[in-house]
Amino acid sequence: MPDARLYPTPVQWEQRHTAFVLPAVGLYLDGAARSPRLQHLQAAAHALIDAEATPGWLPYAEWLDSIEATRTLAAQVLFNDDVDGLAMVPSAAHGLAVAAHNLPPQRGDAVLVLDGQFPSNLLVWQQRCVDVGAQVVAAQPRAGESLTDAVLRTIADTPRLAIATLSHCDWHDGRLLHLDAIADAVHARGAALVLDLSQSLGVLPMDLARWRPDFVVSVGYKWLMGTMGLSWLWASPRWRDSGIPLEHHWVARDPGPDWAFPLEAMPSYRHGARRFDAGGIADPLRLAMTHGGLAQLHAWQPARIAASLGEITGALDAALDACGMSDWKTIGHAPHITGLRVPVDRLEALIVAFSAHGIACSPRPWGVRLAPMVGVRAEQIVQVVKIAADA
Ligand SMILES: Cc1ncc(COP(=O)(O)O)c(C=O)c1O
Secondary structure, three states, rough: OOOOOOOOOOHHHHHHHHHOOOOOEEEEEOOOOOOOEEEHHHHHHHHHHHHOOOOOOOOOOHHHHHHHHHHHHHHHHHHOOOOOEEEEEEHHHHHHHHHHHHHOOOOOOOOEEOOOOOOOOHHHHHHHHHHHHEEEEOOOOOOOOOHHHHHHHHHHHOEEEEEEOOEOOOOOOOOOOOOHHHHHHHHOOOOEEEEEEOOOOOOOOOOEEEEEHOHHHHHOOOOOHHHHHHHEEEEEEHHHHHOOOOOOOOHHHHOOOOOOOOOOOOOOOOOOHHOOOOOOOOHHHHHHHHEEEEEEEEHHHHHHHHOOOHHHHHHHHHHHHOOOOHHHHHHHOOOOOEEEEEHHHHHHHHHHHHHHOOEEEEOOEEEEEOOOOOOOOOOHHHHHHHHHOOO
């Protein structure tokens, strides 16, 4: 019988409006920053912390099983059952550092990023480029140009493209990148493809077979409804067989039943991408929260979540049109993230008004990022537009 503290039962779709721990008043539109905690996972976390006070509460075999159960569920829900392709790492930055150290650009090469990309997917490449004498090239959309066209143009204009390291949507305002076309263009140039899907996995579909990335990373605490400190790194067959991890941790090795780490030789890596498993991920609390978030995702299904959140951001766009604020909309945004483009002289007042109404979102120099979680209702988002119009 599995321990209910490790594997709490997900809630039904019909209960989604009350599924999260949130203040009684206000509206949470900051899922792109972090998922609010699921109520039942909060309760499980408390029970687990209490249980940890009893020595031996989690037998070693069960502890190891919980690592594999979490990996298997992630593979099932998100990675086409490719359990051997998955490693657990503490952050997106860690996973991207694994990619950067295994795919080092050569002197004179170029690494393509999107202008304004999240720093975990920028800094490590900047450092690698300094180390080897390569350069980071940023795709910058021209006026009226889509992100995808900007990336495709930059790929065509960059003579020594070695690596493209991108996402599925812009983390600032949700504008989509069409990864089918981009992946084709990257592969046609013989370059490597790295994807940070921290802002899309769990909502937008991923096509590993079509995109053929070298590495994929995603945090677990946003759209996967898990926790900080446990992120996913998927490695293509080439790298899971030959890649070098950043650190050499016991969870990544197979010491056999005697847990033997002899002086003469290191035990071999565990199978597949497990060689990249990092220290800290075996924390039972992180594993339970991660497993619980994935189980919830499995129950709710990413496609249903995308459709539901698409209705919410669609209602937002329609309400902006109805209020004569069409130029506040973000064109080409993902279903779950968008940006409200606020005239600069009204931004401060809008942020004050949102705060007074308990609307949680992320301010940006050009407006605010809005990222509803499952459970937000269309009428609530229409109300947000009214508050914005009056601010
Ligand atoms: C696109 C993207 N990648 C990664 C992260 C987090 O990265 P890390 O786990 O390295 O802090 C975020 C956080 O907002 C993000 O938006």
